[in-house]
Amino acid sequence: xxxxxxxxxxxxxxxxxxVKDRDWVVVGATPEQMLAEGFKPVGRDFPVFLHPRTxxxxxxxxxxxxxxxxxxxxxxxxxxxxxxxxxxARRDLTINAIARSADEALIDPHGGQRDLAARVLRHxxxxxxxxxxxxxxxxxxxxxxxxxxxxxxxxxxxxQMVANGEVDALxxxxxxxxxxxxxxxxxxxxxxxxxxxxxxLARLLPEVDRLWGVPQRADxxxxxxxxxxxxxxxxxxxxxxxxxxxxxxxxxxxLGKGETPADILPRHIGHELKSAVLLEPLCERxxxxxxxxxxxxxxxxxxxxxxxxxxxxxxxxxKLLERCDALRRPARxxxxxxxxxxxxxxxxxxxxxxxxxATLWRTALQAIRVVDAGAIAxxxxxxxxxxxxxxxARVAAVVEAGSAT
Numbered sequence: 305x306x307x308x309x310x311x312x313x314x315x316x317x318x319x320x321x322x323v324k325d326r327d328w329v330v331v332g333a334t335p336e337q338m339l340a341e342g343f344k345p346v347g348r349d350f351p352v353f354l355h356p357r358t359x360x361x362x363x364x365x366x367x368x369x370x371x372x373x374x375x376x377x378x379x380x381x382x383x384x385x386x387x388x389x390x391x392x393a394r395r396d397l398t399i400n401a402i403a404r405s406a407d408e409a410l411i412d413p414h415g416g417q418r419d420l421a422a423r424v425l426r427h428x429x430x431x432x433x434x435x436x437x438x439x440x441x442x443x444x445x446x447x448x449x450x451x452x453x454x455x456x457x458x459x460x461x462x463x464q465m466v467a468n469g470e471v472d473a474l475x476x477x478x479x480x481x482x483x484x485x486x487x488x489x490x491x492x493x494x495x496x497x498x499x500x501x502x503x504x505l506a507r508l509l510p511e512v513d514r515l516w517g518v519p520q521r522a523d524x525x526x527x528x529x530x531x532x533x534x535x536x537x538x539x540x541x542x543x544x545x546x547x548x549x550x551x552x553x554x555x556x557x558x559l560g561k562g563e564t565p566a567d568i569l570p571r572h573i574g575h576e577l578k579s580a581v582l583l584e585p586l587c588e589r590x591x592x593x594x595x596x597x598x599x600x601x602x603x604x605x606x607x608x609x610x611x612x613x614x615x616x617x618x619x620x621x622x623k624l625l626e627r628c629d630a631l632r633r634p635a636r637x638x639x640x641x642x643x644x645x646x647x648x649x650x651x652x653x654x655x656x657x658x659x660x661x662a663t664l665w666r667t668a669l670q671a672i673r674v675v676d677a678g679a680i681a682x683x684x685x686x687x688x689x690x691x692x693x694x695x696x697a698r699v700a701a702v703v704e705a706g707s708a709t
Contacts, residue, residue, distance in 0.1 A: 305331070330365065440483070450491045554650070671701040
């Protein structure tokens with residue numbers, strides 16, 4: 305039995321990054337031997353075991369054969385005679401196909417160290433084309449390793465995979481998993497730009513893909529192109545260290561601009577409502593989690609109003625806070641504010657500007673929070689008048705808060 309540390313741990317060590325998880329490949333062993341050593345089985349499709357003390361994953365060396373479309377259409381083969389080199393040959397990228405032996409020797413049959421030095425994401429072999437999830441993974445690595453480029457031959461292979469329909473076989477849960485992880489990387493725009501470059505974005509997120517080439521008013525958006533703006537917004541969301549729901553909202557806040565009639569461009573009248581409408585089938589299709597969907601709904605519908613709080617009447621401010629359920633869900637309202645700030649600052653020349661609207665909304669929310677609805681109810685002789693009096697008191701509080709600022 306020979307044990308090798310493989311994959312991302314070796315890659316990150318060589319890049320000088322902190323290693324969070326280590327994966328191991330075991331050569332020359334059987335499942336029975338692993339069990340006898342105290343390892344706990346966890347793999348369903350092929351033998352993977354947890355170390356009895358460290359709980360790290362140990363997988364038996366394996367090969368695989370494509371049997372059907374999609375990422376699940378594989379038959380895996382494990383046996384004591386499968387070599388380390390055979391196992392590494394099935395991996396996605398050269399930088400992930402490096403192993404380290406117990407005596408600290410590096411095994412790098414596919415030039416991973418060379419590509420690390422050159423900052424290149426390159427596929428190991430033509431077998432890359434058999435698994436469409438690898439397109440998503442590579443795009444996610446583009447967002448994480450921001451100074452890496454995709455090898456031209458790898459990008460061409462990805463284009464062929466899209467043309468052959470491999471991306472269409474991806475299940476919603478796996479697409480969302482990779483998109484969500486990509487949104488949480490350092491520069492998420494690189495993920496979507498890579499997906500767009502190979503044609504996958506048009507198949508997975510056509511609502512986002514169609515935003516490129518759609519003009520906006522230069523006085524509001526000096527960058528003009530809507531797709532460029534959305535990429536700037538999600539990168540700003542990353543810079544602000546926003547949550548996943550806020551970053552997803554940043555990605556989807558302007559979907560409606562893709563449906564603006566050509567004869568009214570570059571204006572986008574009513575695009576907020578259109579964005580909210582387009583968001584629903586997208587979330588259904590990708591099975592987006594409820595928290596991400598709910599924040600995205602609010603941002604899509606109200607990001608325009610949020611930014612012009614100084615122009616709104618006190619009654620309108622209160623109504624918006626109520627529609628956002630800000631009193632009961634203040635943490636979610638903060639996520640909405642974060643996404644709106646990313647929208648404001650994700651424009652050419654705006655990245656260092658202060659989003660003063662957020663402070664004004666927080667002030668208004670705090671003002672209505674101190675209104676004692678219970679005391680108003682007790683003082684009211686006619687119960688039917690309670691809602692109107694609470695509403696009037698909250699409007700007055702918003703007026704007073706606005707005067708104070």
